[in-house]
Amino acid sequence: MIRLSQITKTYNARKPGAFHALRQIDLEIAPNRITVFRGPSGSGKTTLLSIIGCMSRPTSGRIWLNGRETTGLPERFSARIRRETFGFVFQNYNLIRGLTTLENTMIPACPTGRPHRQVKARAISLLEKLGIGEKAARPVTSLSGGEQQRAAIARALINDPQIIIADEPTAHLDTALARAFMAIAADLKARGKTLLIASHDPLVFDDRAVSRVIALRDGKVTPEAAP
Numbered sequence: 001m002i003r004l005s006q007i008t009k010t011y012n013a014r015k016p017g018a019f020h021a022l023r024q025i026d027l028e029i030a031p032n033r034i035t036v037f038r039g040p041s042g043s044g045k046t047t048l049l050s051i052i053g054c055m056s057r058p059t060s061g062r063i064w065l066n067g068r069e070t071t072g073l074p075e076r077f078s079a080r081i082r083r084e085t086f087g088f089v090f091q092n093y094n095l096i097r098g099l100t101t102l103e104n105t106m107i108p109a110c111p112t113g114r115p116h117r118q119v120k121a122r123a124i125s126l127l128e129k130l131g132i133g134e135k136a137a138r139p140v141t142s143l144s145g146g147e148q149q150r151a152a153i154a155r156a157l158i159n160d161p162q163i164i165i166a167d168e169p170t171a172h173l174d175t176a177l178a179r180a181f182m183a184i185a186a187d188l189k190a191r192g193k194t195l196l197i198a199s200h201d202p203l204v205f206d207d208r209a210v211s212r213v214i215a216l217r218d219g220k221v222t223p224e225a226a227p
């Protein structure tokens with residue numbers, strides 16, 4: 001369970017360009033479900049996901065993850081929660097040019113100290129499951145858009161996270177690949193994972209595996225979607 005209480009985020013706080021990206025968000029998000037955040041560009045989806053994923057801090061408000069408060073923790077604890085609990089699929093995938101698909105997949109495991117051989121075996125197994133096993137040794141830049149997205153999913157799963165955060169995961173994909181992404185999401189949910197997805201793609205929020213759609217506008221949860 002993820003609980004948010006009165007979360008606000010103000011960029012450039014106390015400066016002339018101050019911008020309120022999130023305003024008093026109260027939410028409870030159930031585990032083992034797919035929850036989609038939808039809303040127009042600039043409504044605060046990315047900001048909210050990055051705060052939930054301990055990648056950035058709210059200006060005010062509190063967050064609990066499985067009953068444990070994550071707000072206000074020193075960075076080394078936040079980094080540990082981020083590494084152990086979350087897997088991230090970014091909109092532009094954020095794959096590292098100059099590295100192979102396999103190397104990209106293994107990166108989040110580096111700080112965990114797990115044996116290289118074990119991590120490599122898991123990375124290869126994930127790439128195979130996602131249908132790009134034969135691309136493991138290729139430079140990641142040689143992969144197609146859909147293949148890069150699957151490499152990004154493999155990387156998000158390398159540490160076997162409980163919660164997968166995906167920001168506009170289908171933005172660069174055609175219909176077939178967007179459906180393929182949702183099939184992977186449904187499979188992860190069936191295996192007990194929690195998925196938080198920001199999207200304005202109907203192929204995502206209308207998918208039957210999605211348990212809940214939370215609509216954001218101007219940094220607020222719109223009333224009809226409030227808990």
Ligand SMILES: Nc1ncnc2c1ncn2[C@@H]1O[C@H](COP(=O)(O)OP(=O)(O)OP(=O)(O)O)[C@@H](O)[C@H]1O
Pocket residue numbers: 011012019021039040041042043044045046047048198
């Ligand atoms: N670092 C920043 N500094 C100042 N303003 C920011 C910063 N990051 C985001 N914003 C602003 O906060 C608002 C919310 O941004 P956010 O990226 O969370 O929206 P979004 O709903 O994810 O949009 P999109 O669908 O376009 O990705 C936007 O108006 C954006 O310009």
